[in-house]
Amino acid sequence: MKNEITITVYTENQVGLLNRIAILFSRRKINIESLNTSPSELEGIYRFTIVVLEEEEVVRKLARQIEKQIDVLKVYFNNNDEIIWQEMALYKVPADIIAEKVKVERLLRVNGARAVVIRKDYIVFETTGQREEINNLVARLEPFGLIEFVRSARIAIIKASAGIHDQILEFEEKLPGDTLTGNEFLNKHKEVVTE
Amino acid sequence: MISPAHYADVVTPSDTLTLESGSRIVMHALLAEEVNLIFGYPGGAIMPIYDALYDFKDDLQHILVRHEQGAIHAAQGYARASGRTGVVFATSGPGATNLVTGLADAMIDSTPLVCITGQVFAHLLGTDAFQETDVINITTPVTKWNYQVTDASEMAGALARAFYIAASGRPGPVLIDITKNAQLQQTDFEGYEKCSRIRSYRPKPVIRPAYISEAAALIDRAERPLVVFGQGVMLGKAEKEFIDFIEKADLPSAWTIMGMGALPTDHPLAVGMLGMHGNYGPNLLTNQCDVLIAVGMRFDDRVTGRLDKYATQAKIIHLDIDPAEIDKNIKATVPVWGDCKETLPLLTEAIQKKSHVAWRQKFAECHVREMDKVITPEQFPAGGPITMAEVMHQLNQYTGGEAIIVTDVGQHQMVACRYAVMNQSRSNITSGGLGTMGFGLPAAIGAKFGAPHRMVIAIVGDGGIQMTIQELGTIMQTGMKVKVLILNNEYLGMVRQWQELFHDHRYSFVQMSSPDYVQVANGYHIMAASVSAREDLTPALEKMIYHDGPYLLEIKVGKENNIFPMVPTGRSVSEIVLCKEEIRPS
Structure with missing residues (x-):
């Protein structure tokens, strides 16, 4: 079954690495739903957050291929319940609508929108939240003349992760991570080897 | 040098x-x-x-x-x-x-x-x-x-x-x-400093002792173990470690096309080549073994045939240096990450000495069947045009298994790999994964530079040679003593075989005409000959082998000879057939 899976990739800062990672997806005809690159908790180390709609088994193999790239330090992949994630959106709304229709302003306030720019002709609001919340607000704003809308890529923090600090320190000796090496027969000695 | x-x-x-x-x-x-x-x-x-x-x-x-x-x-x-x-x-x-x-x-x-x-x-x-x-x-x-x-x-x-x-x-x-x-x-x-580590690159995964003992336990209990090995044995320079391993537990061993030569082809535990045109026994018995031990190979689709019917009865032990290969095509029961130069000795140490005479006998029986149905008739044809297998059989008499055989891609490649005798590692150079026609001639030139004291024979088809025939110029200029053996069947033979077997004899654009290869070679100042009659074959091969310099020999072989055995596409390895008549409609 296809799930929304968030892939987190820690990398060195190298020109061309984005392409090297992206083509691993396109080669397998997997669409990238969302892609964000940012600095990580460690200086000089970058963090890609990639969202795909795929089967876990496919993502597991893909993650191994990503981790195999020379300049990639570590790859994790997680379901939505294993991460804290947010997206940000900007909405440009005509100023006269806000002035005339009180319920529009209420709608924005209720949804936690914050005005970023207020001008005579338009107002730009910002919200941060999950995909559905943003989609809902867009749908409700559309009838009132939404001039422009943009949503950012997903950024995500892995609940169970302790970050990359320790791993970087001992990277030379580090075993392949459990997520990638996890094997269904591991620790099932009695079932595999029957007397 | x-x-x-x-x-x-x-x-x-x-x-x-x-x-x-x-x-x-x-x-x-x-x-x-x-x-x-x-x-x-x-x-x-x-x-x-x-x-x-x-x-x-x-x-x-x-x-x-x-x-x-x-x-x-x-x-x-x-x-x-x-x-x-x-x-x-x-x-x-x-x-x-x-x-x-x-x-x-x-x-x-x-x-x-x-x-x-x-x-x-x-x-x-x-x-x-x-x-x-x-x-x-x-x-x-x-x-x-x-x-x-x-x-x-x-x-x-x-x-x-x-x-x-x-x-x-x-x-x-x-x-x-x-x-x-x-x-x-x-x-x-400031001077050049070699690189020996990159923070984000771990060339050798750390060996997990637990997996070694799990693997050893499976091998110890196996009654019908089968080893399938690939080029990883050679890349890891672990040929000796590999032989020690299989000899200790008496493990019949089959190779992928890339692994060929890592184990001498006449070793008592060598049971032949895997894959679509590999040997009958190792393909058939893959689906009868109880433990399959894969060493430095990646379960290519040409080796596995239909995946969901591949060795489903067996526990799988997979030794590989590349973690991305584990579970990629075939789920490993016990994955053994690491360089096989290091993992094989650990495994050899951990396993018991064993003998599997009865199980190995099954491979011998399969071999007899393949000899009767395919190998003997191909290598010793009663009449008709020269066969590719006959050429390889005779060539073996001259090389004694010591030559480097470089092949191109197609029918001749399968024949060369099926029949060549090899006593040394790094003797088989072929384009395995990509199947690159035109690889053979230039690769043979490079191989001669890489092993100047060994005889290098390029075995190529009439299709592949014409893709990179210009490299005869490189031979001319360097004088490298490469022997070029063209097996000319006037067809793109492998495609023709598929068109015959699976496309109702519709030979769509596979007839290939050739230049006069002798004149072409002579134009490059390379000695050359062409034979088509059986009685000329032995003297022609002898002349090629003993000529002190580069040499091109064209052998005109049967036009519509097919390569068998064969695992038809989409079939299981155990559905391997020995002749055309055995192919069942799907």
Whole structure:
């Protein structure tokens, strides 16, 4: 079954690495739903957050291929319940609508929108939240003349992760991570080897 | 040949900075990496490097090929025969794009290469300058690593990483693209330092002792174990460790096309080749073994046939250095990550001494059946035209299993790999994963440079030879004593066989006419002969073998001979057939 899976990739800062990672997806005809690159908790180390709609088994193999790239330090992949994630959106709304229709302003306030720019002709609001919340607000704003809308890529923090600090320190000796090496027969000695 | 050993200390880091050009740093890097041979083709954007090479030509031999594809295939042949990293020079644009097929081939067959391409001046990048092409992006999917050097100060570091990455872990091709300004630029040069670690790259996964003991327990309990091995045994230089392992537990062992030669073909535990046109026994019995031990192989679809019917009854032990190969095609019951040079001895230590006489007898029975139905009639035909198998049988009498056999791709490749006798590792050089027609002739030239004291025989078809026939010019110019054996059936034989068997005899564009190969070879001042009659075969082979120089021999073989056994596409390995009549409609 296809799930929304968030892939987190820690990398060195190298020109061309984005392409090297992206083509691993396109080669397998997997669409990238969302892609964000940012600095990580460690200086000089970058963090890609990639969202795909795929089967876990496919993502597991893909993650191994990503981790195999020379300049990639570590790859994790997680379901939505294993991460804290947010997206940000900007909405440009005509100023006269806000002035005339009180319920529009209420709608924005209720949804936690914050005005970023207020001008005579338009107002730009910002919200941060999950995909559905943003989609809902867009749908409700559309009838009132939404001039422009943009949503950012997903950024995500892995609940169970302790970050990359320790791993970087001992990277030379580090075993392949459990997520990638996890094997269904591991620790099932009695079932595999029957007397 | 120049001994590379004494170069190792020529350039060492020192406190004194000297100014060097980027191009000369390339030369220092090659010497420090113990390179003494380059296959290449000059052009505008790499001229400063060639100019620097002129000063180093006593220490760095350069082989001028006739096409960049020839250069990279030759470098592959060199690397496969010698176990060292092949080096290629090519210019920007078309020079670099002509390398792409070879890069893809080296990538899928894990061959260590460092390719250096020239590039336009950095300030012209992205302007559609003359002979500019985006080589880095074109080659990204077919290189283990690539990098564009735009400043001479990066040169030494980039090349050090290139050589380290190409040869370590699971080997592969690396491409370094160097802009012309970086070649010309003078920079402070502190000496060349080899690279031995990259923070984000772990060439050897750490061995987990728990898996070794799990694997040993499975092997100890196995009644019908089967070892399937690939090129990993050779890449890990673990041929001896492998033999110790299989001999201790009496494990019948079959090879993939890439693994052929790692175990002598006449070893008592050698049970033949796997795959679509492999031997009958190892294919059939894959689906009867109780423990399948895969060593340095990747379960290619040509080996497994239909995946969901592959060895489903067996526990699978998979030894591989590349974690991405584990569970990729076949789920491993026990994955044994690591370099097989290290994991095999641990496993040998942990397993019990065993004997599997009755189980091995089944392979012997299968072999008898294959002899009766296929091998004997093919190798000793009662009449009719010469068969490819007959040629291989006779060739074995002359090589005694000591020659390097380089093949192209197609029917002749399958016949050569099925019937060649090999006593030494690194004797079989073929394009396995990519199936690159045109590989054979240039790879054979490279193999001869990589193993100058061994006999090198290129066995090629009439299709493949015509894809890279221009490399006869390289033989002419270098005088390399390569034997070229063309098995000419006037067809693109493998495609024709499929059209006969699966496309209702509709021979769609497979008839191939050939030039007069003897005249072509003579035009290149290479001795040559052509035979079609059985009585001429032995003397012709003898003349080829004993001729002291390069030689081309065309043998006209049966036009519509088919290769059997065969695992038809989409079928299970146990549905292997020995003749056309056994193929059931799907």
